[in-house]
Amino acid sequence: MPPHVKETQAFEQILRITWLGITINVILVAIKLTTGMLVSSMSLIADGFHSVSDLISDFAVILGVKISRKEPDEKHPYGHGWAENFITFFTAVPLAAAGGYMVIKAINSIARQEITKIGFPVLGVALIAIILKEFTFKITKKAAVQLSSSMLYANAWDHRSDALSSLAVAIGAIASMFSIRWRL
Numbered sequence: 001m002p003p004h005v006k007e008t009q010a011f012e013q014i015l016r017i018t019w020l021g022i023t024i025n026v027i028l029v030a031i032k033l034t035t036g037m038l039v040s041s042m043s044l045i046a047d048g049f050h051s052v053s054d055l056i057s058d059f060a061v062i063l064g065v066k067i068s069r070k071e072p073d074e075k076h077p078y079g080h081g082w083a084e085n086f087i088t089f090f091t092a093v094p095l096a097a098a099g100g101y102m103v104i105k106a107i108n109s110i111a112r113q114e115i116t117k118i119g120f121p122v123l124g125v126a127l128i129a130i131i132l133k134e135f136t137f138k139i140t141k142k143a144a145v146q147l148s149s150s151m152l153y154a155n156a157w158d159h160r161s162d163a164l165s166s167l168a169v170a171i172g173a174i175a176s177m178f179s180i181r182w183r184l
């Protein structure tokens, strides 16, 4: 198989995986924000906005792939592989920010024991998010290793950090359900 055919297939696979991530993020934004607003759960709404920022970095990956796959031209004799490094950087920054944010949020929601009258819907949405994100993490990481794409690898770890962020929401919801029970 000529190298450029193999490369095109790799690009197509990166795009497919990224579009799957986008689909899951769209679903998560919808259910987190809707449920979060319905039961006024600040942690779920914050988590929903985090998924919105993930969607933005997903589109940056799509853009990076489209630029990388362009043939080398006069101005860029070495091709456009630099775009991949550039986009990796932009995916890594929100990843680091998300990590710090997650820790603060977990401490906050436990400290405040966020009072939610209906903890079960929040817990349900958080569990759905954890399952979907772990699944996305696994298949994205597998593809990243196969295709040796640093861009996909960074995005895979962001999916895992999203799962952990929703885990913090789940812990907060459980804590709030117990605090209600203690009062009764």
Ligand SMILES: [Zn+2]
Pocket (backbone or CB within 6 Å): 050, 054, 098, 158, 159, 161, 162
């Ligand atoms: Zn994220």
